[in-house]
Amino acid sequence: MRKSILFLAGFAIYGVLMWYYLFHGANSALPVDLKGSAADPAMFMTDRELELSTDFSRIKDFLYFISVPLEWLIYLFVLGFGLSRWFRKASSGLTKFSIVHTGVYVLLLSFASWVLTFPLKYYSFTVSKSYHISVQSFHSWMRDSLVDFWISWLLTTVMVAVMYWLIRKNEKKWWLYAWMLSIPFTIFMYFIQPVVIDPLYNDFYPLKDQVLKEKILKIADKADIPAENVYEVNMSQKTNALNAYVNGIGSNLRIVLWDTTLNKLTDNQVLFVMAHEMGHYVMNHLYWNLISSVILSFLGLWLGNMLYRKWIEKYGKSWGIKGVGDLAALPVLLLIFSLLSFAVSPVENAVSRKAERDADLYAIEMTKNPKAAVGAFQELATVSLSEVNPPKIVKWFLYGHPTMLERLHFLDSFEAIKTKETKKKQ
Template sequence: MKKALLFAVGFILYGVLMWFYLLHGAHTELPIQYRGSAADPTMFMNDRQLKLSYDFSRLKDLIYFLSVPLEWLIYLLVLGFGLSKKMGGAVKGITRFSLVHTGLYVLLLSFVSWLLTFPLRYYSYTVSRDYHISVQLFQGWMKDSLIDFWVGWLFTFLTVVVIYFFIRKAKKKWWLYAWLISIPFTIFMYFIQPVVIDPLYNKFYPLKDQALKEKILTLADRAEIPASNVYEVNMSEKTNSLNAYVNGIGSNLRIVLWDTTLDRLNDKQVLFVMAHEMGHYVMNHLYQNLIGAIILTLFGLFLGSKIYMWALAKWGKRWGIKGPGDIAGLPVLLLIFSLLSFLAGPVENAVSRKAEKDADRYAIEMTKEPEAAVGAFQKLTISGLSEVNPPKLVKFFLYGHPTMLERITFLDSYKDKYKPEELQKAKKQKQQ
C-alpha cells in the first residue's frame, strides 16, 4: 500500500513538473529571423486563433505526457496489489482450455486499463470539442472508443497467444520464434489496414470531384504510380482538422483525402498535398516503414525477453507469478514493451521527420507551386490549432513531421526558384 501511495504521489509530482515546463519553462517564441516571414503565425492567424493555438497545444501536450506514465502506473498497480494473480486464478476456474484462459485474462486486463484511462481520454475528447477541433458527438466518440477496445483486445489476444506458446516451449529463444511469426503478421496488417480496419471507423468512397480526380490521376501518372482511384473519407462528421495520407501496400495501397481538406483547400493546394503523399510511394517510404517495424520488433522482443526474465527473478514471487509462462506475468511484459516503445519513439520520429521533409521536397519539385504549398500548411495550422514552434521536448517525443516553422520556411525558400513565368521574365529584363 505504501509503494502504491508513493507511485501515486510521484505521478502527481511528475504531472505538476510537466505542467510547469509546458506553461512556463518551454521556449516557444519565434526566432527573430523568422518574424514577418510566411512561417510567422501572426501573418496568417488572428489574435484569437493565436491564443487558442497556444492554449490547445499546451493542454494536448500535457495530456500526452500524463497518459504515457499512467499506463505504466496501471500495470504496476495491477501487479503490486496482486490483481494480476487473482485474475489469472479466476479465469482458470472457468474452463480447462488454456486458449480461453488467455482470452479472458486479456479481456479483464484490457478492461481494467480501459476503465482507468477513460477519464483522461474523455478529458482529451472534451478539450478537442471545446476548441472546436472535434465536432463528434459523445455517442460517436464512445462508439469509436469501443471499436478501439475490441480491435485492441483481438490483436493483443493473438499476440499474447503466440508469445506465451513460445515462452512455454522455448524459454531462452522464445523471442526469436515470436519474431519470425510476427513478420508475416506485420506484412498482413499492412495489407488489411486500409480495407478492413479503417472502414470500421469511417466511410470511404471514391473522390466525388471528377475534375480534381483527373488532375490527381494525371499527377500520379507523371510520378509513374499505377493509381486508378483516389479516396475520400467523411471526417467532417468528427473533426475540423485537415489531413491526407497514404497507407497499405501492394494492391491495397490507398491515397486518402479527408473531406475537410477538400472543402478548405483549393485545387493547387490539394495537388501539392497529393504530390506529397505520392512522394512517400515513389521513395518507398511505406516499404521502409515495414522493414523498420520488423527490425524494431526483433530488437524489442530480444531486449524485452532479457528484461522480463530479470524482472521475474527479482519480483516474480512478490507479484505471485509462478514462472515466465504464467499468464499473470502479462502486465510485466506489457510494461516492458511500453517502456521500450517510448524510448524508441524519438528515433522513429527523427526518421519519420526526414521522410516527411523528403516528401515535401518531392511535392514542391513536382508541382512547382510554393505559394500553394505554403498556403496549404498555413491552413493546416489554423484548422488544427497547431503550434508553429513547439517546445523541444514536445517535438522530440511527439513530432513525426517537421514543425510547421520548418515546413513552411523550407517550402517558402522555393518561391524565387518557381516564380510565375511573367515575374521571372520581368526579373530578367530588370537585370539586363
Template sequence: MARKIGLYGILAYIVYGLFFYWYLFYFADSSLPFEYEGSSADPATFLNGRELTLSEEYSKIRNLLFFLSTPFEWLLYIFVLLTGLSGAFKKWAGQSSKFKMIQVAIYTFWLSLFAYAVTFPLSYISHSLSKSYNISTQSFPSWMKDELIDFWINYGTMLIIVAVVYWLMSKSQKRWWLYAWLLSVPFTLFVMFLQPVVIDPLYNDFYPLKDKQLEAKILDMASQANIPAEHVFEVNMAEKTNSLNAYVTGIGANSRIVLWDTTLNRLTDDQILFIMAHEMAHYVEKHLYIGIAGYLLLSLLGLYLVARLMNIIVAKWGEVLRIPRVNDIRSFPLFLLLLSVLMFAASPFSNLVSRYQESRADKYAIEMTDNVEAGVTTFQELSRAGLSQVNPPLLVKLFRYGHPTMLERISMLEEYELEKRRENQE
C-alpha cells in the same frame, strides 16, 4: 515491499507530471526566433489574435495530456501486478472454463476491460478538450462507437499476442522472443494489407472521389510519378473533426490514396495537389516499406530487451509482483509495461526518422508542383485547422512530432523560392 514500490511509483508519476506542467506552461518558449518574425512562417501573419491564443492554450493542454497518459498506463500495470489483480483475472478465467484457449481469452478480456475503464477518463478529457476548442465535431455517441471499436480491435490483437507469446514461452524459455518476432513479420504485413479494406471502414465510409476533374489531375500526377493508382478515395471526416488530412495507406493491391472531405472542403485544387504530391513522394521513395523494415528491426530489439528484463525482474521481485515465473500468464502486465516503456523511449528516434522522410516528401512536392504559394498556404491552413504550434517546444517535438514543425516546413519552401530566384538571375 509492494507498498513501497507502489508509493514510489505514485510519487515518481506526480513529480514527472509536475515537471511537464512546469515545462509546458512556464519554461518552454514556443515563440518564433526574431529572424522569422513577419515571414510566412509567423503565425501572426495568418492567424488572428483569438486563433493565436487558442492555439497556445490548446497545444499546451493537449501536450500535457500526452505526457501524462503513457506513464499513467505504466502505473496501471504496476497496480495490477502489486495488488494481485492479474492473479485474480487468471483465477476467474480458470473457474470459467477447462479449455486453455478460453481461459486465455477470458484473462485477456478482464485485463483489457480493466485497463480501458481506468484510462477512460483521460480519453474522455481529450475528446472534450478537442470539442471545446472546435477541433472535434464528433457527438458523444459517435465517439463512444469508435471507442468500442478500438476496444474490440485492441482486445483481438492482444488475445493473439498473449496466446502466441505464452505458448512460445512454454516451448522455449530462452528464444521465445526470437520466434515471436519471426511470427510478427507476416502478421504485421497481413494487418497492413487488410487495414484499408477491413479495419478503416469500421470507423468511416470510404468512396471514390466525387470531384472527377480533381481526381483526373491527381491520377495524372500519379502517372508522372509511375504510381499505379486507379482511384482516389475520400472519407467522410467532417462529422468527426475540423482537422485536415490526406494519406496513402495499405500495401500491395490494397494501396489507397485517401483524402479527408474536410481537406476537400477547405483547400483549393492547387493546395490539394501539393498535398497529393507529398503523399506520392512516400510511395516513390518507398518510405512505407522502409518504415516497416525499421519497425520490425526495432521490435526485434524490443522483444529481446523485454525478454531479458522480464527474467531479471521476475528473478528479483517476482514474489512482490506475484509472478511465480516468466511464462505464467500473470506476467503479461509486466510484458505490456516493459514494451510500452521501450516504445516511449524509442519514440524520439523513430520520430527523427519520420521527420526526415516527411522533409524529403515536402521537397519532392515542391519540385513536382513548382508552386511555393500553394505549399505555404497549405501549411498555414493546416496550422489554423488543428490549432497547432508553429514552433513547438523541444521535448514536444522530440516525443510527438513525426513531421517537421510548421516553422521548418514553411521556411524550407521560402528558401527554395529564394534559391530559385538566384538561379534565374544568374
C-alpha cells in the same frame, strides 16, 4: 503500500513539473529572422487563433505526457495489488482451452486499463470539442472507443496466446520465434488496414470531384504510380481538422483525402498535398516503415526478453508470479514494451521527420507551386490549431512530421535555395 504511495507521489511531482514546463517554462518564441515571413503565425492567424492554438496544443501535449506514465502505473498497480493473480485465477477455471483463458485474462486486464484511463480520454475528447476541433457526438466517440477496445482485445489475445505458448515451449528463444512469426503478421496488418480496419470507423468512397480526380491521377501518372483511384473519407462528421495520408501495401494501397481537406483547401493546395503523399509511395517510405518495424520488433523482443526474465526473477515472487510462462506476468511484459517504445520514439520520430521533409521536397518539385504549398500548411495550422513552434520535448516525442515552422520556412525559401544551388553548380 509504501511503494504505491511513493509511486503516486512521484507521478504527482512529475505531473506538476511537466505542467509548469509546458505552460510556463518552455521557450517556443519565433526566431527573430523569421518574423514577418510566411512561417510567422502572426501573418496568417488572428491574435485569438494564436492564443487558442497555443492553449489547445499545450493541453493536448500535457495529456499525452501524463497518459504514458499513467499506463505504467496501471500495470504496476495490477501487479502490486494482486489483480493480475486474480485475473489469472478467474480465467483459468472456465474451460480447458488455453486460448479462452488468455482471451478472458486479456479482457479483464484491458477493461481495468480502459476504466482507469477513461477519465483522461474523455477529458481529451471534451477539450477537442470545446476548441471546436472535434464535432463528434459523445455517442459516436464512444462507438469508436469501443471499436478500438474490441479490435485491440482481439489482436492482443492472439499475440499473447502465441507468445506464452512459445515461452512455455522454449524460455530462452521464444522471443526469436515470436519475432519470426511477427513478420508475416505485420505484413498482413499493413495489407488489410485500408480495406478491413479503417472502414470500421468511417465511410470511404472514390473522390467525387471528377475534375480534381483527373488532376491528381495526372500527377500520379507523371510519377509512374499505377493509381486508379483516389479516396475521400467523411471525417467532417467527426472533426474540423485536415488530413491526407497513404497506407496499405500492394494492391490494397490507398491514397486518402479527408473531406475536410477538400472543403478547406484550393485545388492547387490539394494537388500539393497529394503530390506529398505520392512522394511517400515513390520513395518507398511505406516499405521502409515496414522494414524498420521488423527491425525494431527484433530489437524490442530481444531486449524485452532479457528485462522480462530479470524482472520476473527479482520481483516475481512478491507479485505472485510463478515464472516467465505465467500469464499473470503479462503486465510486466506490456510495461517493458511500453517503456522501450517510449524510449525509442524520439529516434523513430526523427527518421519520420526526415521522410516527411523528403516528401515535401518531392511535392514542391512535382507541382512547382510554392505559394500553394505554403498556403496549404498555413490553412492546416489555422484550422487544426497547431502550434507552429512547439517546445523541443514535444517535437522529440510527438512530432513524426517537421514542425509547421520548419515546413513553412523550408517551402517559403525553396525558390531562393534552388536559385542559390543553381548558381553554385554554374
